[in-house]
Amino acid sequence: xxxxxxxxxxxxxxxxxxxxxxxxxxxxxxxxxxxxxxxxxxxxxxxxxxxxxxxxxxxxxxxxxxxxxxxxxxxxxxxxxxxxxxxxxxxxxxxxxxxxxxxxxxxxxxxxxxxxxxxxxxxxxxxxxxxxxxxxxxxxxxxxxxxxxxxxxxxxxxxxxxxxxxxxxxxxxxxxxxxxxxxxxxxxxxxxxxxxxxxxxxxxxxxxxxxxxxxxxxxxxxxxxxx
Numbered sequence: 001x002x003x004x005x006x007x008x009x010x011x012x013x014x015x016x017x018x019x020x021x022x023x024x025x026x027x028x029x030x031x032x033x034x035x036x037x038x039x040x041x042x043x044x045x046x047x048x049x050x051x052x053x054x055x056x057x058x059x060x061x062x063x064x065x066x067x068x069x070x071x072x073x074x075x076x077x078x079x080x081x082x083x084x085x086x087x088x089x090x091x092x093x094x095x096x097x098x099x100x101x102x103x104x105x106x107x108x109x110x111x112x113x114x115x116x117x118x119x120x121x122x123x124x125x126x127x128x129x130x131x132x133x134x135x136x137x138x139x140x141x142x143x144x145x146x147x148x149x150x151x152x153x154x155x156x157x158x159x160x161x162x163x164x165x166x167x168x169x170x171x172x173x174x175x176x177x178x179x180x181x182x183x184x185x186x187x188x189x190x191x192x193x194x195x196x197x198x199x200x201x202x203x204x205x206x207x208x209x210x211x212x213x214x215x216x217x218x219x220x221x222x223x224x225x226x227x
Contacts, residue, residue: 120181
């Protein structure tokens with residue numbers, strides 16, 4: 001009886017699982033339950049995490065001196081999110097110089113961890129490959145329990161739970177990649193992008209600082225092969 005309230009852009013009903021993950025393929029923050037009609041940006045803005053992020057209450061580390069510049073600790077998201085001083089996103093593909101393509105590649109490389117985490121979750125917990133025929137409260141319990149179990153198994157089972165072929169990797173000599181596990185063949189669909197918003201001057205300056213870093217003292221020798 002919900003009508004189109006939960007209807008996403010792909011035409012079926014869904015709830016949103018939004019998460020922050022770390023470099024060890026573990027969930028740090030999980031927010032679940034927003035209706036599937038809402039875009040990525042709209043989802044994150046309704047979370048306690050986002051409110052604390054904007055208010056500066058997440059106790060994030062201070063800038064770190066790397067080479068000859070100070071770099072902020074930032075979160076990484078895709079094009080659907082708004083650019084903030086502590087939340088980086090890629091440049092639009094229509095405005096790419098060589099330096100910006102390098103930045104986008106380095107950001108995408110980091111974001112592959114997030115994509116792999118959702119792929120691993122869907123692969124290990126097969127309930128995400130079909131519609132979950134439960135009431136809303138029980139769906140939330142199933143999803144949250146799956147995320148907790150994922151972290152537990154990642155900590156206790158190591159390579160048995162997360163073999164090498166499950167994660168993104170690059171052949172830096174030949175410029176080829178292996179995707180690893182992603183959620184493409186499951187019911188975990190990406191969210192629809194929200195409207196573009198004008199970022200603050202500070203957010204642009206932080207991103208430009210990373211652009212300069214990735215193209216100078218922070219460059220890696222193989223990055224031109226992947227851009």
